[in-house]
Amino acid sequence: MILKKFKINIHPPITTVIKEVIWCPPMHNWIKGNSDGSSTANFTARGVIFRNCDSKLLLWLAENHGSVSSLHDELMGAIRAIENAFQKGWHNFWLESDSSMVVLAFNNDSVVP
Numbered sequence: 001m002i003l004k005k006f007k008i009n010i011h012p013p014i015t016t017v018i019k020e021v022i023w024c025p026p027m028h029n030w031i032k033g034n035s036d037g038s039s040t041a042n043f044t045a046r047g048v049i050f051r052n053c054d055s056k057l058l059l060w061l062a063e064n065h066g067s068v069s070s071l072h073d074e075l076m077g078a079i080r081a082i083e084n085a086f087q088k089g090w091h092n093f094w095l096e097s098d099s100s101m102v103v104l105a106f107n108n109d110s111v112v113p
Helices: 070-087 100-107
Strands: 031-039 043-051 057-066 093-097
Touching: 031 070, 043 070, 057 070, 070 093, 070 100
Parallel strands: 031 093
Antiparallel strands: 031 043, 043 057
């Protein structure tokens, strides 16, 4: 970690888990959209990146909003991805999200307030 390199101590110590994530392209004739959202006390943002089977960037979106919640932005990022894929005629569309709450929301709408 950079903080250790500069001999900076943080109290309480930060427990870090590093997990390697490898992006895999979608199957032939499919489009993959990766959506994400983030929030702070005063600011929320979401984005989506669309790529084809050759990993070619087809479209990207980034939007910022007033503070609502991280769930709201994660969910709206997924919804915007689906809307844009539909508008572009990308019917073979694969959506990826790092939010387990978004996945739960698509499986059970009672999760969404």
